[in-house]
Amino acid sequence: LDVLQEVVKGFGYSYRDYQRLVNKLQVHDKEMDLASRLQQTMLKADIPQFDSIQIGVISVAAQKVSGDYFNLIDHKDGTMSFAVADVIGSGIPAALAMSMIKFGMDAYGHSQLPSDGLKRLNRVVEKNVNQNMFVTMFYGLYEEMNHLLYCSSAGHEPGYIYRAETEA
Structure with a gap:
């Protein structure tokens, strides 16, 4: 018993x-x-509307929170800037680092040349993100009047331009 x-x-x-x-x-x-x-x-962003290009965005996080980041800004002067970034890793640490990157981008504005913007943001990341974390980013600025696209990458996958008339 x-x-x-x-x-x-x-x-x-x-x-x-x-x-x-x-x-x-x-x-x-x-x-x-x-x-x-x-x-x-x-991460909510309005998609800018231009006569000369079509813009589409799809972002699917692997987990509920992630280190994925994208932003589109219409400067209302015939230019727009965009950024795509990824904090390597997942979950809450990556999401916190991503939020710091988002606020860094917001603070520095998007109207500068992409290479200059990435240099400034890199200084912020170096000071504020754990040394064990790695961040990649692709940053671009489009001028509709001249049909020019300036872009810079910090270890991120290259961007693609698709031309419907040539299907390339």
Whole structure:
């Protein structure tokens, strides 16, 4: 009988620990949902409209929060700038680093040449992002009047231009 009582008591402790873990996971899931909504709000960008080009954006995060970043800015003077970045890694640390990059880009504006913008942002990243994290970025500025695209890359995959008339 004593053995049976000990077994039942052990199951009781195990069930109590299980319930605590379930509660912690529920709190974690709610926090991750909130973080995901905050990140989606932070990354919301209106797509500029130009007569000479069509712009499309698709961004699918691998997890609820990520280190993915993109932004499009219409400068209302016939130019637009855009940035695509990735903090290598995933989850909350990458998302926090991404938010710092977003606010760095917002602070420096997008109307400068991409190479200058990346140099400035790199100084911010070096000071504020953990040395174990790696960030890649592609940054561009488009002038509609001259049909010129200035771009610069910091370790990021190259961008593509598709010309519908030549299908290339």
